[in-house]
Amino acid sequence: MQPVNVGLLGLGTVGAGAVNLLERNGVEIARRAGREIRVVRAAVRNPDKTRECATSGIEIGTDCNAVVTDPNIDVVIELIGGDTQAYDLVMAAIANGKHVVTANKHLIALHGNEIFAAADEAGVVVSFEAAVAGGIPIIKAMRESLAANHIEWVAGIINGTGNFILSQMIFEDQSFEDALADAQRLGFAEADPTFDVEGIDAAHKLAIIGAIAFGIPLSFDKIFTQGIRDIDSVDIEYCAELGYRIKHLGIARRGDNGVEMRVHPTLVSQKALLANVEGEKNAIMVYGDAVGPTVYYGAGAGAGPTASSVVADLIDTVRIMSIDPKGRVPHLAFQPDEITDEPIVGSDDFVCGHYFRVQVADQIGVMAEITRALADQQIGIEAILQKDPPTEEDDARVMIVTKAAREGQLMKVLDHIRSLPYAREGIVHMRVAQFED
Ligand SMILES: NC(=O)C1=CN([C@@H]2O[C@H](COP(=O)(O)OP(=O)(O)OC[C@H]3O[C@@H](n4cnc5c(N)ncnc54)[C@H](O)[C@@H]3O)[C@@H](O)[C@H]2O)C=CC1
Numbered sequence: 001m002q003p004v005n006v007g008l009l010g011l012g013t014v015g016a017g018a019v020n021l022l023e024r025n026g027v028e029i030a031r032r033a034g035r036e037i038r039v040v041r042a043a044v045r046n047p048d049k050t051r052e053c054a055t056s057g058i059e060i061g062t063d064c065n066a067v068v069t070d071p072n073i074d075v076v077i078e079l080i081g082g083d084t085q086a087y088d089l090v091m092a093a094i095a096n097g098k099h100v101v102t103a104n105k106h107l108i109a110l111h112g113n114e115i116f117a118a119a120d121e122a123g124v125v126v127s128f129e130a131a132v133a134g135g136i137p138i139i140k141a142m143r144e145s146l147a148a149n150h151i152e153w154v155a156g157i158i159n160g161t162g163n164f165i166l167s168q169m170i171f172e173d174q175s176f177e178d179a180l181a182d183a184q185r186l187g188f189a190e191a192d193p194t195f196d197v198e199g200i201d202a203a204h205k206l207a208i209i210g211a212i213a214f215g216i217p218l219s220f221d222k223i224f225t226q227g228i229r230d231i232d233s234v235d236i237e238y239c240a241e242l243g244y245r246i247k248h249l250g251i252a253r254r255g256d257n258g259v260e261m262r263v264h265p266t267l268v269s270q271k272a273l274l275a276n277v278e279g280e281k282n283a284i285m286v287y288g289d290a291v292g293p294t295v296y297y298g299a300g301a302g303a304g305p306t307a308s309s310v311v312a313d314l315i316d317t318v319r320i321m322s323i324d325p326k327g328r329v330p331h332l333a334f335q336p337d338e339i340t341d342e343p344i345v346g347s348d349d350f351v352c353g354h355y356f357r358v359q360v361a362d363q364i365g366v367m368a369e370i371t372r373a374l375a376d377q378q379i380g381i382e383a384i385l386q387k388d389p390p391t392e393e394d395d396a397r398v399m400i401v402t403k404a405a406r407e408g409q410l411m412k413v414l415d416h417i418r419s420l421p422y423a424r425e426g427i428v429h430m431r432v433a434q435f436e437d
């Protein structure tokens with residue numbers, strides 16, 4: 001049988017990782033795919049740059065359009081990132097009848113609805129396992145292996161760079177900036193690392209997870225998004241005393257009013273599996289009504305792990321090239337005409353435990369006032385910690401973890417505390433994870 005010809009867009013961290021993997025495991029990969037797979041052409045920005053992979057046998061140029069229109073190419077792998085040029089190129093590849101593999105969550109989260117419709121129309125597949133949690137086969141697990149379940153919630157650490165930074169700050173005493181620089185050097189970070197530290201990359205991934213879990217359109221712009229930049233090391237310490245780790249989580253959950261989709265720093269019980277996921281590792285919990293909780297753990301970033309998913313998608317693509325398009329696994333798990341809009345709830349309706357840190361003048365009655373404000377909103381207390389601040393001698397710091405409560409009610413409490421004459425400026429608020437392993 002004729003080999004399958006692949007055209008590559010971008011030969012950076014993941015592109016080189018994919019070429020290396022195809023080279024190293026080529027024989028075994030061909031035995032699995034049923035055909036030999038060869039990368040015949042690649043478009044790069046700078047052809048003179050030294051690559052992290054062998055390039056013999058690959059025609060290297062700078063014209064991406066020439067790759068996506070090349071009649072000799074069967075599958076296009078898009079690894080340039082971003083959602084402008086990548087969008088035009090992926091749509092052009094589809095229009096030219098090519099199957100596409102991409103690791104680009106930014107592209108899928110923002111334009112996936114349109115891309116998948118075009119792919120279905122053209123009878124080609126667009127695969128994107130590497131786009132969510134790098135090397136962890138979470139798309140396949142949710143789209144195929146859990147297909148019998150009503151999925152109730154998904155919660156996970158889905159940005160390797162952010163988790164790496166938090167781990168380095170806690171265990172290596174590294175500064176935020178130094179840890180981010182290391183993540184960039186190691187190839188985990190996005191081209192624009194603000195995507196990692198501001199939670200945007202995690203929100204891209206959560207949009208994909210939510211669509212696949214609940215049969216809704218990709219809804220990136222409706223996701224509540226907070227990053228890790230404002231996490232203060234004192235809160236890391238206080239939360240540890242209270243029995244929690246701070247993790248940056250993406251959470252998608254079906255509630256009574258619709259679907260909750262949120263990305264933010266979260267207090268996770270130290271005993272929970274997710275609390276103990278370190279470095280660039282990712283872990284995702286999926287709760288299905290039949291299967292119960294399941295956990296998927298592994299490397300969420302880096303050349304090898306991401307290439308593992310890219311090449312697995314490529315093998316799948318080769319296997320299904322001869323199958324009738326109607327019989328293929330749907331892009332977003334649900335048949336295209338079964339995807340329904342559901343309301344995505346606003347932050348006032350999030351229901352979870354809350355952590356807040358407030359600094360107050362150390363006077364009699366202050367604590368009673370704070371606990372009364374919580375009681376007035378029917379919010380129970382899980383734990384309280386009081387500490388002296390390092391400098392202001394007449395002040396006290398109060399840290400409270402509440403029981404599950406509607407966020408709108410908690411906000412009323414915080415507004416009330418802010419209005420008290422003895423409350424200092426700047427209340428820190430984080431949410432507490434509600435799931436159990
Ligand atoms: N690095 C990682 O751990 C992971 C990356 N991804 C995704 O994989 C994709 C690629 O990421 P990396 O390989 O890390 O990025 P990278 O920056 O190392 O590589 C991208 C390459 O594409 C080239 N490029 C950009 N625009 C181009 C154009 N118009 N024509 C030709 N070449 C162009 C760049 O020069 C660069 O060499 C991104 O979408 C990223 O979000 C996904 C999962 C993990």
Ligand SMILES: N[C@@H](CC=O)C(=O)O
Binds near residue numbers: 159
């Ligand atoms: N920058 C991303 C790469 C993988 O998706 C991350 O750090 O998780």
Ligand code: NA
Binds near residue numbers: 131309
């Ligand atoms: Na994945």
